[in-house]
Amino acid sequence: MNEQLSETGSSKNGPGWFRRNGIKTVIVLASLAAVTAVVMMPKRSRDTMPAEAPPVNVTVMTVTAEPEFVDTFDLPAVVEPNLVVTVSAEVAGRVERIPSKKGSLVQVGDLLIQLNEDLLRPEFEGAEAQYKHDQTEYERVANLVKEKVRPSRDLDNATTQLADSKARLAEVRARLERARIVAPGAGLLNDLFVEEGEYVQAGTPLAELVDIGKVKVVVDVPERDIACFAVGQKTKIFAGAKDQKEPPVGDITFISRLADPRTRSTRMEISLDNGKGLFLSGQIVTARLTRRVLRDVVFVPLLAVIPMEEGKTVYVVNSTEAQRREVELGLIRGDRVQVTRGLSPGDRLIIAGHYFVAPGQKVNVVEENK
Numbered sequence: 001m002n003e004q005l006s007e008t009g010s011s012k013n014g015p016g017w018f019r020r021n022g023i024k025t026v027i028v029l030a031s032l033a034a035v036t037a038v039v040m041m042p043k044r045s046r047d048t049m050p051a052e053a054p055p056v057n058v059t060v061m062t063v064t065a066e067p068e069f070v071d072t073f074d075l076p077a078v079v080e081p082n083l084v085v086t087v088s089a090e091v092a093g094r095v096e097r098i099p100s101k102k103g104s105l106v107q108v109g110d111l112l113i114q115l116n117e118d119l120l121r122p123e124f125e126g127a128e129a130q131y132k133h134d135q136t137e138y139e140r141v142a143n144l145v146k147e148k149v150r151p152s153r154d155l156d157n158a159t160t161q162l163a164d165s166k167a168r169l170a171e172v173r174a175r176l177e178r179a180r181i182v183a184p185g186a187g188l189l190n191d192l193f194v195e196e197g198e199y200v201q202a203g204t205p206l207a208e209l210v211d212i213g214k215v216k217v218v219v220d221v222p223e224r225d226i227a228c229f230a231v232g233q234k235t236k237i238f239a240g241a242k243d244q245k246e247p248p249v250g251d252i253t254f255i256s257r258l259a260d261p262r263t264r265s266t267r268m269e270i271s272l273d274n275g276k277g278l279f280l281s282g283q284i285v286t287a288r289l290t291r292r293v294l295r296d297v298v299f300v301p302l303l304a305v306i307p308m309e310e311g312k313t314v315y316v317v318n319s320t321e322a323q324r325r326e327v328e329l330g331l332i333r334g335d336r337v338q339v340t341r342g343l344s345p346g347d348r349l350i351i352a353g354h355y356f357v358a359p360g361q362k363v364n365v366v367e368e369n370k
Contacts (some may be wrong), residue, residue: 055362058353060317061301061369065345069297070290071331077219077237077287079279082271083211085185087112089200090178091120100207102192106183112207113181113194120176127172131165140161186209210281215274217250219287220265226292229254235270238286239278247288248272298343299336302352305329314339315357317365319346322357 005267045195100112141158144150183189191208194200217237221229229252236247250272259266270287272279277287305327306313312329315322343349348368350357357363 016142046367053361055320055364056322056353056356056361057366058144058317058322058350058357059367059369060348060365061351063298063300063343063345063349065296065298067162067296069299071292071294072288072290074238074286074288075219075221075224077217077270077285079283079285080216080218081210081212081281082214082216083185083187084190085209085211086205087181087184087207087209088267089115089181089202089204089206091115091175092201093117093120095194095196095198095200098192098194098196100183100189100247102189104189105187106189106209107186108183110183111180112183113188113192115179115181115200115251117176117179120172120179124169124172124176127165127169131162134158134162134165162198163230182207183209185209185211186213188189212274212277212281215272215279216253217270217272217279217287219268219270219289220260220263221268221289223259223264223266225289225291226255226259226268227268229255229268229289230256233290236288237270237272237279238288239283248278298339298345299333300339300349301341302332302335302337304349304354305337306354312344315350315354316343317350317363320362320364322350322354322359322361322363324359 095113096116097114098112099114100106102109106112138155138158138161141150141154145152145155188210189207190210193205193207200206217235231252231254233252234249235252236249238247250270252268253271254267254269256267300314304314306315312327314327316325316326317323327343328340330338330340332338348365350363350368352367353363
């Protein structure tokens with residue numbers, strides 16, 4: 001019994017017992033100290049107001065309205081000659097002479113090609129002699145009928161014969177004249193299809209004549225814009241740089257009633273004087289078309305507009321605070337956009353710093369553009 005008690009007492013007072021109970025005591029004391037520190041911390045006053053946000057530096061511009069804005073756009077166009085005529089032979093014959101040279105300018109009635117007249121001239125002379133004979137016979141019979149020496153039916157026969165010979169003479173004369181192939185209009189002799197000595201039949205193409213005094217500028221206008229144009233409107237044509245000082249001005253002379261089903265565009269022709277020879281057939285030019293003329297148009301920098309989930313907004317300065325405005329947009333021209341609703345002339349629009357403001361926030365105008 002005494003031995004057991006001795007063993008039990010020695011175990012409670014040994015090193016292991018102190019180690020186990022000492023650690024527990026330290027943990028309890030540390031927890032009490034932490035709780036005490038939290039309780040003793042000063043409480044935040046519920047009445048303390050949050051610090052006011054500092055003003056945002058912004059740049060503003062005064063909104064103005066343009067009294068008149070011409071809504072134009074540029075489209076590529078192709079120059080075509082005003083008239084291309086293929087001159088063909090009207091009678092058969094051998095090409096005897098070609099006095100006009102390819103590439104030369106000709107006027108109405110200038111000789112282009114001379115066909116041989118050896119077969120046509122004798123025929124003409126015979127028809128002319130027959131006509132003179134029949135005319136003399138008609139006059140003789142008319143006098144005899146008048147004197148009642150011959151019956152009136154002889155005069156009828158003489159009249160018919162004279163009419164036949166007259167028609168025959170006109171036909172042969174026309175064929176003889178058509179041996180001279182002349183220019184039907186003024187223009188450039190663009191090509192010759194025959195050589196001297198070549199025999200041609202009636203209908204054989206001989207030459208190509210191009211009218212370059214006027215040209216047609218052909219442009220394909222998109223379907224959405226074609227309704228803005230009408231015959232007679234003026235259009236500027238740029239043959240070189242788009243900033244040329246005095247571009248020629250032409251008139252819209254034709255608008256097709258059928259749109260191209262593949263491109264959904266409509267052919268439009270602009271007639272242009274080409275007396276100075278500035279334009280060549282097939283040349284690519286630029287047509288500046290006027291869609292409409294707008295009055296009192298408000299344009300603002302495109303970067304001043306903030307896209308939202310629904311619609312677009314801008315910020316204006318009202319006294320010293322930022323105010324948000326919902327706007328509706330129209331035309332875009334370069335880095336500017338038209339505002340059709342939401343802004344008025346005189347508004348002070350924030351154009352820099354607007355992404356850092358909110359409605360009602362104080363702002364500091366560091367720069368103002370008029």
